[in-house]
Each structure stands twice: as structure tokens, then as C-alpha cells.
Amino acid sequence: MALAVTSTSSSSPAPSTSFFSRLGSSSDAKALQIGSFRFPERPNLSSVIVNLTQRCSSVRPLNAQPQRNDSIVPLAATIVAPEVEKGEEDFLQIAKDLENASPLEIMDKALEKFGNDIAIAFSGAEDVALIEYAHLTGRPYRVFSLDTGRLNPETYRFFDAVEKHYGIHIEYMFPDSVEVQALVRTKGLFSFYEDGHQECCRVRKVRPLRRALKGLRAWITGQRKDQSPGTRSEVPVVQVDPVFEGLDGGIGSLVKWNPVANVNGLDIWNFLRTMDVPVNSLHSQGYVSIGCEPCTRPVLPGQHEREGRWWWEDAKAKECGLHKGNLKQEDTAQFDGNGATPSNSTATVADIFDSQNVVSLSRAGIENLAKLENRKESWLVVLYAPWCRFCQAMEESYVDLAEKLAGSGVKVAKFRADGEQKEYAKSELELGSFPTILLFPKHSSRPIKYPSEKRDVDSLMAFVNALQ
Numbered sequence: 001m002a003l004a005v006t007s008t009s010s011s012s013p014a015p016s017t018s019f020f021s022r023l024g025s026s027s028d029a030k031a032l033q034i035g036s037f038r039f040p041e042r043p044n045l046s047s048v049i050v051n052l053t054q055r056c057s058s059v060r061p062l063n064a065q066p067q068r069n070d071s072i073v074p075l076a077a078t079i080v081a082p083e084v085e086k087g088e089e090d091f092l093q094i095a096k097d098l099e100n101a102s103p104l105e106i107m108d109k110a111l112e113k114f115g116n117d118i119a120i121a122f123s124g125a126e127d128v129a130l131i132e133y134a135h136l137t138g139r140p141y142r143v144f145s146l147d148t149g150r151l152n153p154e155t156y157r158f159f160d161a162v163e164k165h166y167g168i169h170i171e172y173m174f175p176d177s178v179e180v181q182a183l184v185r186t187k188g189l190f191s192f193y194e195d196g197h198q199e200c201c202r203v204r205k206v207r208p209l210r211r212a213l214k215g216l217r218a219w220i221t222g223q224r225k226d227q228s229p230g231t232r233s234e235v236p237v238v239q240v241d242p243v244f245e246g247l248d249g250g251i252g253s254l255v256k257w258n259p260v261a262n263v264n265g266l267d268i269w270n271f272l273r274t275m276d277v278p279v280n281s282l283h284s285q286g287y288v289s290i291g292c293e294p295c296t297r298p299v300l301p302g303q304h305e306r307e308g309r310w311w312w313e314d315a316k317a318k319e320c321g322l323h324k325g326n327l328k329q330e331d332t333a334q335f336d337g338n339g340a341t342p343s344n345s346t347a348t349v350a351d352i353f354d355s356q357n358v359v360s361l362s363r364a365g366i367e368n369l370a371k372l373e374n375r376k377e378s379w380l381v382v383l384y385a386p387w388c389r390f391c392q393a394m395e396e397s398y399v400d401l402a403e404k405l406a407g408s409g410v411k412v413a414k415f416r417a418d419g420e421q422k423e424y425a426k427s428e429l430e431l432g433s434f435p436t437i438l439l440f441p442k443h444s445s446r447p448i449k450y451p452s453e454k455r456d457v458d459s460l461m462a463f464v465n466a467l468q
Contacts, residue, residue, distance in 0.1 A: 091255060095236040099262070106237050106259040107133040110220055111141055114255070117217040117247065119144050121209075122170060124155040124280055125290040127222025128162060129268050132277050133259060134220075135166055144212060147172040148204040149180065150292040154282045161278040173208040180204065190294060197295060197310050199350040202392075204292075210396050213244045214456070218255040226264050227289070235261045243389050245397075249456030251390065349387045351416075352395045357402035359413040363424070366415045369440055370428065370447065379411045379440040380464060381447075383425050385418035388434040394455035401460050410464055441467055 098106050110118055111134065119142035120130045134141040145159065163170055183191075183203050192200045213219060223235045238257050246254030260268060265288075272279060282290055286298025289309050299308040361369065361381065369379060382398060384391040402412035417425035418434070425431035429438065430449050437450035437460070450463050 091238050091240055095238045098237050101237070103129070103259040103263060104133050104136060106257065107220070108137045108139065110218065110238070110257040110259070111137055111139040114218040116140075116142075118142070118220060118257070119212075119216055120220045121145070121222070122162075123222065123290070124151065124158050125222075126265070126268050126272065126279070126283070126288075127260075128277055128279065129260060129271055130220055130222050131162065131166060131168075132271070132275050143168060143170050145170050145172055146205050146208055147174050148292050149175065150204070150294060152282060152290070152293045152296075154280055155290065158278065158280040165278050173212050175204045175208050179207070192295065196313065202350065206392070207396060210244060210393070213241075213246060213254055214249075214396075215247060216254065217246045217248070218257060220257045220259065222260060223258045224260050224263060224265065224268070237261045243393055245393055245456065248454075249397075249459055250452070250454035253454075352386045352392060353382065353384065353398055353414045355399045355402055357406045357412060358399065359411060361413050361415045363421060366413075366429070372440075373445045375440060375442050377409050377411050378442050378464075378468065379413055380405070380460075381413045381415055381438045381440065383415050383417040383429060383431050383434070383436040383438065385416065385434050387418075390433075391435045394435060397455055397457050397460065400457050404457065404461065405464070410468070437463075439464060439467055 094109075098109065101109075107130070120134060122128070122131060122143050122145045124145065131141075131143060134143075159170055162168075180203055183200065187195075187199075219241075225235050235258050237259065238255065240252050241254040241256040244254050245251070280287070280290060286300075287296060287308060288299055290296055291309055295310055297308050366381065369375075369381070380401075382391075382394075386392075398412070398414075405412055415421075415425070415429075417429070417431055417436070422431070425436075429447070430436065435455075437455075438447040439450065440447045448467060450460070452459060452463070
């Protein structure tokens with residue numbers, strides 16, 4: 001995924017900033033082309049919006065960054081942004097204060113508060129309204145989108161029309177080519193029709209999104225309460241993201257803004273027509289909610305818009321994983337307080353932490369490891385459950401860490417500790433909640449439990465290095 005950095009100041013054009021230092025691990029990802037544009041005159045805007053634009057026109061333009069290199073650290077990490085300390089803000093209170101605010105006011109507040117560290121997630125559907133609201137604030141903003149490789153041709157043409165209309169460059173994050181190749185080779189092109197869409201979405205959408213969000217402190221989505229009664233009926237205008245991690249790492253490090261949460265679909269379309277912005281031509285063919293081509297179809301009159309997405313599955317769980325935090329407890333195998341299913345449950349979901357650098361330990365394997373007093377190598381082991389959203393959130397970091405530690409004398413492993421293994425893990429391995437991370441040092445008979453909720457690569461590496 002790539003994230004568009006755009007400057008919307010009404011003063012002279014300013015250079016924009018690339019958001020990522022590389023576009024995932026795909027070898028054919030192209031270098032980002034950066035551009036800027038002038039805020040065009042809109043003769044029909046109300047005086048309130050004009051005043052708001054004038055007030056924001058003095059925003060400092062983004063500084064151009066050096067040409068990208070092979071570093072895995074997002075360039076966003078090098079940008080000076082407004083200091084928003086983790087836990088400093090009461091976003092529940094902010095959500096209450098903005099509950100009756102207009103989308104324009106919410107958007108302005110989000111861009112003002114997070115500056116360079118916030119971005120709009122653009123799917124190629126009616127959430128082009130988000131870009132229009134950001135444009136109207138007069139503030140600099142960023143736009144990114146996920147290119148799964150399976151979008152409709154109309155969606156790609158729509159992306160191009162939006163870029164030209166607003167004078168921006170959308171950045172795209174692509175899925176890992178090796179992961180896609182492995183999925184297709186082992187399960188075929190359309191396995192999701194038989195075993196559910198979650199695995200395909202995890203490879204093509206969730207993991208690329210996770211890589212992107214690790215370079216941000218906040219993101220902006222087009223979620224609305226009326227989009228999916230089963231999963232989005234209680235979406236607030238702002239929240240601490242319950243699933244993904246941000247730039248600082250750990251739970252609570254990313255804020256999620258939903259400026260149109262309280263707006264119904266009809267009003268969104270009235271707004272788009274009034275402002276005369278580009279729309280996806282698929283909408284005129286009966287498509288309302290638009291995703292990948294194999295998983296999206298038109299809806300009939302009277303059908304809900306989400307019925308066109310993954311139509312072969314249960315209507316209560318129509319989320320791809322990007323907004324999995326919306327799923328209520330009864331819809332997620334009755335999660336307990338740790339985001340976990342009951343101890344006797346073994347949910348049939350795709351496994352995680354799949355990497356040649358991560359050793360999968362059996363019960364006998366981890367028992368033998370725990371008994372060794374003089375190990376030849378240290379072992380880092382995550383106790384996990386594949387359905388746990390916090391385990392899923394740290395998957396990318398853990399796999400990256402395993403790659404970094406390959407050949408270093410530290411083995412990286414995983415042990416699935418849910419279901420019938422949970423009692424053993426709780427009594428013998430200090431499992432409190434998922435995920436629990438243990439280091440088995442070379443010359444110690446007892447494992448050392450990782451004490452922090454920060455699960456980014458640097459924090460985990462510091463833990464390992466401190467005990468070697």
C-alpha cells in the first residue's frame with residue numbers, strides 16, 4: 001500500500017513527502033512519484049468553509065524527503081509531527097464531544113491534531129467523500145489505498161480520475177508476492193468460496209494495511225453505522241484502534257477516525273453530487289459496497305449494501321479484517337477479556353506466524369525446551385492463538401524479528417496455547433493472556449517473560465539483546 005502525501009495549502013505549491021521507504025516486499029514495486037497541487041477555487045463554497053480554508057492556508061508545507069532506499073523503516077518515522085503521547089488523550093471524551101459534529105469539523109480536528117502522522121484510507125468506493133472533506137479543510141493530507149491485485153478495472157480507472165481531480169498521488173500498498181504465490185499454489189485462485197474469505201483477505205489486505213499503519217499514529221476511514229448493522233452499528237467518530245498498532249507500537253498506539261460514522265448513505269451521495277466529485281462507474285451498475293472483483297456483486301433493490309460483499313457467508317461477520325474490531329464478542333467465538341475464546345475452544349481459522357524462520361513447537365517440543373538447563377541457543381517463543389486479534393496484530397513484527405535473528409544464535413518459535421493446551425500453558429509457561437512472549441536463555445533453566453505490551457520489532461529486539 002502506498003500512502004499519498006498531498007499538500008492542499010492555498011499558497012504556492014509545496015513539495016510532498018513519501019510515506020513509506022519501500023512498498024512492502026514485492027520486488028516490482030515502483031518508486032513513488034510525489035506531487036503537489038494548489039487548492040482550487042470553489043466559487044460555491046459557503047463563507048464558513050472559505051474562512052476555514054483561509055485560516056488553514058498558513059499550514060507549514062511538508063518537507064520533501066530523500067529518495068527512498070531499502071530501509072524497512074517508514075519515512076513517516078522521520079517526519080516531525082505534533083506530539084501526541086500514547087494515553088495522553090481521552091479519546092472517549094473526544095468522541096463524545098464530536099458526536100454531533102459535522103464530518104467537515106471531525107476531519108479538520110483529526111488533521112489538525114495529528115498532522116503528518118495521519119492518513120485517509122481510500123477504498124475506491126463512496127469514501128471519496130473523505131478526500132473531499134479533507135480537501136475542503138485546506139490542510140495537508142495523505143491518501144492511501146490497498147491494491148489487492150484483484151480489483152475491478154473500473155476501480156483502477158476511478159483511482160486515476162481521483163488523482164487528477166484533486167491533484168494528488170495516491171500511494172498503494174501491495175501484498176507480499178511470495179505469500180500470494182504460496183496461497184494460490186496450495187489452495188487455488190478461488191479457495192475463499194470454499195473455506196471463507198479471511199485467509200485471502202489476510203494476505204492481500206490485512207498484512208499490507210498493518211505494514212502501512214505502523215508508520216502512522218492515526219488513520220481515517222469511511223465507516224458508517226448504517227453500512228453493516230451486524231458489525232458497524234456502534235462505530236464512534238473517533239476511537240483507539242482495537243486491532244492495529246501505530247508508530248509507537250503496542251496496544252493503544254493508533255487512533256482511528258470515522259468522520260462519516262453518523263452519516264447515512266443517502267446523505268453521502270447527496271454530498272458527492274453537490275460537490276461534483278468523481279465516483280466509481282460500478283455504482284451505476286448496482287454496486288454499492290465495492291471490494292475485490294471475485295467477492296463483490298451488485299445488490300438488488302431493497303437489499304442492504306453489504307449483501308453484495310462475500311454474499312456466500314454469514315451476514316453478521318462481513319468484515320475482511322481491516323475493521324475486525326467491530327465484531328462483537330458473540331460474533332467472534334465469544335472472546336474473553338483478553339480477546340480470546342474460551343479455553344476449551346479451538347476455532348478453525350488459518351494459522352499465523354507462518355515463516356521458514358519461525359519454528360512451530362509441539363507440546364512435547366516446548367516441554368523438552370523448558371527442561372533443558374544448558375541450551376546451545378537461546379529461544380524466543382510466542383504463546384498464541386491464531387484467532388486472537390492481538391496475536392494477529394503482532395504477526396508482521398514477529399515474522400520480521402525472526403528474519404532479523406536468523407543465524408544470530410537465537411531461535412524464534414511459536415506454540416499454539418489455546419484449547420486443550422491452555423491449562424498447561426497457564427500453569428507451566430506463565431500464560432496470562434494472548435500473546436505471551438517468553439525468552440529461554442542459553443544458560444538459564446527458567447524462561448523470562450516479556451513484560452511490555454509494545455510488540456514492534458525494535459522493542460522485541462531490545463528485549464532479546466538485553467538478556468544475551
